[in-house]
Amino acid sequence: GAEMGRSAVVSADEVIARLPDLIPVEINKAQNAGPARVFRLPGARGTIGFISPVSSCFCPSCNRLRLTSNGLLQPCLFSAEGIDIGTAARSGVSSEELSAIIRRAVLAKPEDWRKVAREIPDRCGRCALGRPERQMSQVGG
Template sequence: MSEDLLRDGFQRSVEYLRLSVTDRCSLRCDYCMPAGMKFTPNCDMLKFSDFLFLVDIFASLGIRKVRVTGGEPLIRRGILRFLRQLKEIPGIERTVITTNGLKLYKMAPHLKSAGVAGLNVSLDSLDREKYKKITGADQISKVISGIDSAIEAGFGPVKVNVVAMKGVNDDEFLKFAELTRDKNIQVRFIEFMPATPSLWSNERFIAVPEIKAHVEKLGPLVSADKEKWGGPAEIYKLEGAVGQIGFISAVSRHFCESCNRLRLTSTGQLMTCLFGKGDLDLRKMINGGANKKTIKQAIRETVFDKNGVRVLPTAAGPGEEKRSMSCVGG
């Protein structure tokens, strides 16, 4: 294996980069974006040219998959051109997007032609009023239309991310699972895990075994093959179903031992762990005139110090707003 490939101090290979291209979003889900959050001024965000410059460096270090996130990535002007350029970087094998789905009904075909290989759509409720309460917007019909448009455009399965919350949407688990019977989607139930300490709630938390028990009321779940870039989700199918069902144990059974990802925020902070503190300010390095060789070495040293096991934050501290999911890209 080439000595250029990224490995941390625990000999985990790192080949997956999440790019948060904006902290802005057209929705206001409370577990993702704290009330009163101040958004990053445009002048303090990385330019798309900076992202491309950095991804080229990361690709030379062995990064093969890039996920474009936010905030909501599809609201940033010039996103389609950026995606086309991202796909052309040598070494990048797969480019995917996580979106709230509001723009998909118009943009799905364009995303496909731009070379996007996969879509994750965040959708925590199928009930109009409940969706409005969770997100602050009466827009669920656009999201449903967007998912259908994405399937028609050739994205399949479209991954539907459902943050499982007790007392909020646990009465809808069966409805979500039922969607997989005739839609080419992968409904993924994700344990509640906000990055900001003040947003944590034991009352909302429901572990995967309990979620799974709910879903199994529809019938036995059959293990399904995972794709190459499938990540930590356990994948199943209902018998005879077109789509799939996934479970992500983000809290109860973390996957730190196999973590292969890095995060790059819209302000150029490289994060080796969602809950880590050892950020590397790549925007500062770019603005200071650092060359590729210097940046490459700084990345390598930062990744080597990547945490072995994450430590969940339990109390708020200075700069807590930086921990919001909309800032770090989930």
């Protein structure tokens, strides 16, 4: 993607602050929303959620894995490393074997990044550990 300056970004906080002016919303108090800040439209069946890796650190609440188009299961949005689940799935391994690969990915989630993000709230774990920023198009966003 093209390089974009921070001044061109509208943060999720700005969008969320303007939501009540545009449509009636209520905060969805659902548990286990992970990194998403979720809102409900009264009377609607669905919800709207914001995950904002550019403008807001979500490492402390992250409960997600990312499956890339080439079959890597990434334990962290900002990690270039992953566990190859695609090859196993295409080769016809059992459900138990696929479950074991998924468990490995969950256990590989970088707990230290969440710890850093909690201890230094103004610096997301990826920044505190000196990880280079990547464009959202590079991470599938």
